Amino acid sequence: MIEQVETKIHVLIVDDIPETRENVRKLLYFEKDIEVVGAAASGHEGIEMARDLRPDIVLMDINMPDIDGISATESISQSVPEVQIIMMSVQGETDYLRRSMLAGAREFLVKPFSADELTASIRRVHQLKPKAAPVQPELLRPQRVPSRPGQEAEIGVREGxxxxxxxxxxxxxxxxxxxxxxxxxxxxxxxxxxxxxxxxxxxxxxxxxxxxxxxxxxxxxxxxxxxxxxxxxxxxxxxxxxxxxxxxxxxxxxxxxxxxxxxxxxxxxxxxxxxxxxxxxxxxxxxxxxxxxxxxxxxxxxxxxxxxxxxxxxxxxxxxxxxxxxxxxxxxxxxxxxxxxxxxxxxxxxxxxxxxxxxxxxxxxxxxxxxxxxxxxxxxxxxxxxxxxxxxxxxxxxxxxxxxxxxxxxxxxxxxxxxxxxxxxxxx
Ligand SMILES: Nc1ncnc2c1ncn2[C@@H]1O[C@H](COP(=O)(O)OP(=O)(O)OP(=O)(O)O)[C@@H](O)[C@H]1O
Ligand SMILES: [Mg+2]
Missing domain, CATH: 3.40.50.300 (P-loop containing nucleotide triphosphate hydrolases)
Incomplete structure (x- = not known):
């Protein structure tokens, strides 16, 4: 399902292999609601670009020569917490999956992935992006909101x-x-x-x-x-x-x-x-x-x-x-x-x-x-x-x-x- 978005989903690619960066870019090229705003060739560059560009999504490779994708994810999650990170890695790395999630990644794509898998993952993670403020304690009590102008009524935030x-x-x-x-x-x-x-x-x-x-x-x-x-x-x-x-x-x-x-x-x-x-x-x-x-x-x-x-x-x-x-x-x-x-x-x-x-x-x-x-x-x-x-x-x-x-x-x-x-x- 394509989310109704007023602005495009901005994506930053972080991968040390030029062909992978290009391939991912191509896979996303025709998506009207997704725009690749940058591509970084190393973990350090990825961290910097995430800070500068503030994309919605970072597609992060795990194995990179300078700092690996997990450390870069940790750093981005801390410095730019609104950015959502999707890891990309080859099959069979279950420990990576666990560590990536703990570092703050939202999803894990196994290479090679199709355009459908990639776009579905980007949209899903973008949808999961927290849109509202944290649940306030007052939400735990029934709330009063006006049902008609000038009139207030109890609404059913009822405890089940x-x-x-x-x-x-x-x-x-x-x-x-x-x-x-x-x-x-x-x-x-x-x-x-x-x-x-x-x-x-x-x-x-x-x-x-x-x-x-x-x-x-x-x-x-x-x-x-x-x-x-x-x-x-x-x-x-x-x-x-x-x-x-x-x-x-x-x-x-x-x-x-x-x-x-x-x-x-x-x-x-x-x-x-x-x-x-x-x-x-x-x-x-x-x-x-x-x-x-x-x-x-x-x-x-x-x-x-x-x-x-x-x-x-x-x-x-x-x-x-x-x-x-x-x-x-x-x-x-x-x-x-x-x-x-x-x-x-x-x-x-x-x-x-x-x-x-x-x-x-x-x-x-x-x-x-x-x-x-x-x-x-x-x-x-x-x-x-x-x-x-x-x-x-x-x-x-x-x-x-x-x-x-x-x-x-x-x-x-x-x-x-x-x-x-x-x-x-x-x-x-
Ligand atoms: N009333 C019943 N009659 C016959 N077989 C049943 C009945 N209730 C459950 N079973 C069977 O018993 C087995 C265990 O059931 P179920 O998985 O619901 O139990 P559980 O307590 O959740 O088990 P687990 O500890 O594995 O989570 C299943 O094979 C199920 O089909
Ligand atoms: Mg059970």
Missing amino acids: EIVAVYSPKGGTGCSTIATNLALALKEKEERVVLVDGDLQFGDVAVLLNLQASRTISDLVPAIDTLDADLMSDVLLAHPSGMKTLLAPPRPDVAEMVTADIMREILKNLMLLNDYTIVDTASYLDDVVLTILEISDWILLVMTPDIPTIKSVRLFLEALDALDYIAKTRLIVNKTSRKDGITEKDIASHIKHSVWATVPRDNGTVTAAANQGIPVVISSHKSAVAKNLTQVAELLRAETAKEAERPRDRAAKLAAGTASEKLLGRIFG
């Missing part, structure tokens, strides 16, 4: 619910439940976003058959200036209308999304959505703990087997120490009459009532995962889909009940200490 779907054991069904729950909520709610909080090995893109062309890592460089425009540039829409924030393309990029960054992103999503559903990984690191902390609800997923029951009991004890029990709801997934472990057994063993159950149905759930169409859409008449839809109904009912009680959101949104407390409790 953040719901974490978590299990201390892997493979219990968090991703399946999170995707179906989000889709079931979307049937009635207008604004639902599903966040893949399993940053390293997230499955949401696969379960929904989405191409992860934009992911949560695209928000990292702009984290201090997040706003609704920027968020909507990075969120991908599912055909249902539900929005998704997908996990980074590769595990090594995941570590750029720190706990503080996750908190900032969820705070923003909460203001823009009725429900923010977060699928999580089963290990407890700072990011997952922050998700659990900031969430209004923790849907704790388990399967009816002894090892999982034991882990869930331990986890519930830790949650108790943080007063998270009140917001925790237990879902038993993959139930089967043949198991011999009943809901009652589970409840008495872990001293926590079962909130919802979802039957085991290997054929239906596996087929849905392989097609990339979750069961609430592909097999909505199946028992598993009906129970998952019921989970959405239960959550709506709980939310409505809870809405009558004021919540201490401000305390929760501030940088938390609960993570440390919880870690101490679990490992101490």
Whole structure:
């Protein structure tokens, strides 16, 4: 999509090889909205020209004889922070990718690239350029703006619910439940976003058959200036209308999304959505703990087997120490009459009532995962889909009940200490 621009996107090329500079120039020659304003033959020259010309985008080569593209990127990001940098490098340099992103680059183009790839990247990065001021604390409260001249009205910067779907054991069904729950909520709610909080090995893109062309890592460089425009540039829409924030393309990029960054992103999503559903990984690191902390609800997923029951009991004890029990709801997934472990057994063993159950149905759930169409859409008449839809109904009912009680959101949104407390409790 070509952005409507009044002025052209100004591009500076930095590459020590003359043919590459010329090739890139040629690739951009016929683009009406893009203009190459300069070409530098070294890292030093690139830094100087970026300062003088203040282009919108710098196309930066990595391997250069004087200073390399990563150091030049770092320098430009500091001295001319409004300039957006796209790295260009040859394949197989994953460590370069990570270091480039940390240095402040916005994208990474693998050479050789086509004109389409190049122009799409330039336009995308240009669009991501922060246009507005940073999110002000007052945005966290409902705002008053005039609806008609002379009259003021409350507008709906309403805080939606953040719901974490978590299990201390892997493979219990968090991703399946999170995707179906989000889709079931979307049937009635207008604004639902599903966040893949399993940053390293997230499955949401696969379960929904989405191409992860934009992911949560695209928000990292702009984290201090997040706003609704920027968020909507990075969120991908599912055909249902539900929005998704997908996990980074590769595990090594995941570590750029720190706990503080996750908190900032969820705070923003909460203001823009009725429900923010977060699928999580089963290990407890700072990011997952922050998700659990900031969430209004923790849907704790388990399967009816002894090892999982034991882990869930331990986890519930830790949650108790943080007063998270009140917001925790237990879902038993993959139930089967043949198991011999009943809901009652589970409840008495872990001293926590079962909130919802979802039957085991290997054929239906596996087929849905392989097609990339979750069961609430592909097999909505199946028992598993009906129970998952019921989970959405239960959550709506709980939310409505809870809405009558004021919540201490401000305390929760501030940088938390609960993570440390919880870690101490679990490992101490
Ligand atoms: N109700 C169900 N009946 C049958 N199979 C199920 C059910 N729910 C989930 N599964 C299957 O169990 C496996 C794990 O599910 P899923 O990926 O949703 O779990 P997870 O907790 O997110 O796992 P991970 O720890 O890998 O992130 C998948 O193969 C999925 O198809
Ligand atoms: Mg998962």
